[in-house]
Amino acid sequence: MIRRALSRMAWALAVVWAVVTITFFVNxxxxxxxxxxxxxPQARPQEVARIREQLGLDRPVAARYAIFAVRLVHFGTxxxxxxxxxxxxCAAFGPVHVDLxxxxxxxxxxxxxxxxxxxxxxxxxxxxxxxxxxxGVAFGLFAxxxxxxxxxxxxxxxxxxxxxxxTFLTGLALQYVFAYRLRWLPFDGYxxxxxxxxxxxxLPAVTLxxxxxxxxxxxxxxxxxxxxxxxxxxxxxxxxxxxxGVLVRHGxxxxxxxxxxxxxxxxxxxxxxxxxxxTLFRWPGLGLVSVSALLDRDGPLIMGTVLVTxxxxxxxxxxxxxxxxxxxPRVRV
Amino acid sequence: MLSARAIERTLVALATSLVVLxxxxxxxxxxxxxxHPDDETPRRGGTLHxxxxxxxxxxxxxxxxDMFTSSVIRLVYAGLVxxxxxxxxxxxxxxxxxxxxxGLAYRFTLRQGxxxxxxxxLTASDVKRSIERALSPTTxxxxxxxxxxxxxxxxxxxxxxxxxEGVEVEGRYLVLIRxxxxxxxxxxxxxxxxxxxxxxxAGESYSPSLSACGAGPFRVMPGGWERGRTLTxxxxxxxxxxxxxxxxxxxxQLNASNPASQAFKFxxxxxxxVRDLSQTDTIRYEGDPRWKSFVALEPVHGMQGxxxxxxxxxxxxxxxxxxxxxxxxxxxxxxxxxxNLTAVTKPVPPGMPGYDPHFEGQRYDYAAxxxxxxxxxxxxxxxxxxxxxxxxxxxxxxxxxxxxxxAMSMQQDLAKIGLRVQLRISSxxxxxSLTHRRxxxxxxxxxxxxxxxxxxxxxxxxxxxxxxxxxDTLNYAFYRNAAVDxxxxxxxxxxxxxxxxxxxxxxxxxxxxxxxxxxxxxxxFFQAHQPYVRNLHGHPVWIADVTDVxxxxxxxxxxxxxxxxxxxxSAGLGVAR
Numbered sequence: 055m056i057r058r059a060l061s062r063m064a065w066a067l068a069v070v071w072a073v074v075t076i077t078f079f080v081n082x083x084x085x086x087x088x089x090x091x092x093x094x095p096q097a098r099p100q101e102v103a104r105i106r107e108q109l110g111l112d113r114p115v116a117a118r119y120a121i122f123a124v125r126l127v128h129f130g131t132x133x134x135x136x137x138x139x140x141x142x143x144c145a146a147f148g149p150v151h152v153d154l155x156x157x158x159x160x161x162x163x164x165x166x167x168x169x170x171x172x173x174x175x176x177x178x179x180x181x182x183x184x185x186x187x188x189x190g191v192a193f194g195l196f197a198x199x200x201x202x203x204x205x206x207x208x209x210x211x212x213x214x215x216x217x218x219x220x221t222f223l224t225g226l227a228l229q230y231v232f233a234y235r236l237r238w239l240p241f242d243g244y245x246x247x248x249x250x251x252x253x254x255x256x257l258p259a260v261t262l263x264x265x266x267x268x269x270x271x272x273x274x275x276x277x278x279x280x281x282x283x284x285x286x287x288x289x290x291x292x293x294x295x296x297x298x299g300v301l302v303r304h305g306x307x308x309x310x311x312x313x314x315x316x317x318x319x320x321x322x323x324x325x326x327x328x329x330x331x332x333t334l335f336r337w338p339g340l341g342l343v344s345v346s347a348l349l350d351r352d353g354p355l356i357m358g359t360v361l362v363t364x365x366x367x368x369x370x371x372x373x374x375x376x377x378x379x380x381x382x383p384r385v386r387v
Numbered sequence: 388m389l390s391a392r393a394i395e396r397t398l399v400a401l402a403t404s405l406v407v408l409x410x411x412x413x414x415x416x417x418x419x420x421x422x423h424p425d426d427e428t429p430r431r432g433g434t435l436h437x438x439x440x441x442x443x444x445x446x447x448x449x450x451x452x453d454m455f456t457s458s459v460i461r462l463v464y465a466g467l468v469x470x471x472x473x474x475x476x477x478x479x480x481x482x483x484x485x486x487x488x489x490g491l492a493y494r495f496t497l498r499q500g501x502x503x504x505x506x507x508x509l510t511a512s513d514v515k516r517s518i519e520r521a522l523s524p525t526t527x528x529x530x531x532x533x534x535x536x537x538x539x540x541x542x543x544x545x546x547x548x549x550x551x552e553g554v555e556v557e558g559r560y561l562v563l564i565r566x567x568x569x570x571x572x573x574x575x576x577x578x579x580x581x582x583x584x585x586x587x588x589a590g591e592s593y594s595p596s597l598s599a600c601g602a603g604p605f606r607v608m609p610g611g612w613e614r615g616r617t618l619t620x621x622x623x624x625x626x627x628x629x630x631x632x633x634x635x636x637x638x639x640q641l642n643a644s645n646p647a648s649q650a651f652k653f654x655x656x657x658x659x660x661v662r663d664l665s666q667t668d669t670i671r672y673e674g675d676p677r678w679k680s681f682v683a684l685e686p687v688h689g690m691q692g693x694x695x696x697x698x699x700x701x702x703x704x705x706x707x708x709x710x711x712x713x714x715x716x717x718x719x720x721x722x723x724x725x726x727n728l729t730a731v732t733k734p735v736p737p738g739m740p741g742y743d744p745h746f747e748g749q750r751y752d753y754a755a756x757x758x759x760x761x762x763x764x765x766x767x768x769x770x771x772x773x774x775x776x777x778x779x780x781x782x783x784x785x786x787x788x789x790x791x792x793x794a795m796s797m798q799q800d801l802a803k804i805g806l807r808v809q810l811r812i813s814s815x816x817x818x819x820s821l822t823h824r825r826x827x828x829x830x831x832x833x834x835x836x837x838x839x840x841x842x843x844x845x846x847x848x849x850x851x852x853x854x855x856x857x858x859d860t861l862n863y864a865f866y867r868n869a870a871v872d873x874x875x876x877x878x879x880x881x882x883x884x885x886x887x888x889x890x891x892x893x894x895x896x897x898x899x900x901x902x903x904x905x906x907x908x909x910x911x912f913f914q915a916h917q918p919y920v921r922n923l924h925g926h927p928v929w930i931a932d933v934t935d936v937x938x939x940x941x942x943x944x945x946x947x948x949x950x951x952x953x954x955x956x957s958a959g960l961g962v963a964r
Binding site: 084085086087088090091092093094095096097098099100101102103104105108109136156159160161162226229230233234237241242243244333334336338342343346349350351 | 445450453524527531532595613616640644645647652814816817821835838858861
């Protein structure tokens, strides 16, 4: 068990390293000039040249990759002094420093930007996945229990609609109804108090959740129906177990593994930023940051967001993998 | 019983109606009236709520590169001079500005008793420190070279001298700035963001962690700038112009990139001014008589067109370029986004010295365009479609951009004179790396927004041969004309405004005729404001000129109510974080 976990983690590290390195070089290969992006389209060439030098972009690619790799994880004091030119852009985890450099455009340490944005993206991702799971399991079970009736068909039709409408349209419609007409919820933003933050979270989470729920519903419905058709479920029913009991114990329990897989992977992806929904609701998560980093060719910030996103996906997968063991006794053997 | 198909149809219909409802609700909300519409006496107090599609890039004056950021910096930091509502340079921190030494120096007499936001008095040495900080070679300033006519600039910028020789403190309230050559753009450039005076706490050199502090009408509320989210400025109670500003605070929602949400918020009174409306909403506001007095198009600050690389055939042939300039139907382009675009036929926007209202510039004339093609040696017969330039012309543009639309119109126009244009679409950074380098791009859409309102700011970077560079050029057309170079150099040091304007007029005529660019259109923002926002006006330079704006709102008349659910939750969980 432990060996399995360790080997999975080693693989995960290798994957993250590969993703980061590939990103670094792909970003170099595409013709572009980050110094020009920082200085603006109208800056005079001498200014652009000076900024290029200040950003260290006049050095060869290999040298910059070496600097990036050496700085990424290193040792230092456990307190960061923002005045110390050597470690001003580091984040300290005890004596271990993580340094992703300074964003070209924002001129702030990338770790600071990520520390600000990551929890918000994670919050939105968790809320969205929760909405998706609750709706998905509820409607999926409902449809499975009423399989081949008009209710089942209606649920399937609704999931088709849910999966087909793009999130910006759902989001806009929800915004119109709940913020503009009913005034129950704020249009967008993040909110300053806990209460405001909770209300601000509702619309983006539901927008994302509805989209995911469509797929989750179908998954639960199909898995549960398949499980209910098996002999042991019928036997349980024949022996007098309640309909609900069979549905949950024999149906849902068997459906959980794939559903948890989907939820985990969705969570990992959403942590990297739900770009459309974050933009629509001005949710200050990673999505907006990674898009503007890409558009500005803000190298350090691109590396930072890619690193975080790939770690999120890899960790989510790892957790799902290990979760299987707990959910499905057969894997333990 | 309903069939499954019927249910599916109903659901789809319901979803569609919901979306349609969200997209275009039938009527515009009425404006929220001012409480005292006939009383012109300004009232103090209140917070002005604004939104911006963009983020603020920085609050450090020399780092600013875009007009929105510069306009906000201008509210926080006062400068020696500023622009008034007519675009004239007027004294600001200086009580007077004297030209001395035959235009080779300016003496600034500072107002006395001006206080920074942190309470310190602003004196001449702060001016010198701020200028040196801004122009220091370690400061990543995108505009430093605008000030290279200051004596000693080159030595200072190349770290040969520790101080900028040309800036002298002559007394506690006296600053002299000497130039090594006469420069008529110096004062307009000085009025921009870069050299505005920073508090002593900003230090002598650039640091990425500046806490914004100046002597402007507003100061940044502590913790009031959350990147990509909001910026709140509050009144500087000790501002040197007594009684101003009227507003307690002004706040921006940043990155408000969804025009539909902005329109919703505006009609609910959650924002008081809206500037980024969709085309549909713009037309509705424009057409509604109730809104007539509260909507306006902002002044034009720039222009857009197509740059033709004069070093790459067929554009090395002036007749082909003339043909392009005559073949493009600007009225048609403008129709693509009629509420925001206006046709442009020459490089310098109206309102600047040297803008000649009688000069037509480049004119759409199809027959003339065909004649120019013939003269160029590539006659084209529209009846048979034979002739013209044999190879396709590659036109570089970025996505997403307005030019994706306008390029198609241009493409159709040029096909009618025998020029087959192929669009090559890339991202903005890639586009820059093509169009800013020699020999990489044949033709591309280009534009220019004023860095400061002066014709030199348009003509020199774009059309002077001095601004051609191998690896990084702003003269995208690689256009060379000795007469243009000469006139631009003379105009820069010309002290007589009339003579200077004439030089720019002449230059503009040559450029329009030789057509390194086909000038096409300018983008104007359409702005709507609630009637209770008083004294709001467009400005020829700045975006939010709110120092003398005041609010005249009926108490509770405006629906800036918190949502009931939000209130309940805030009351229940109301822990400020």
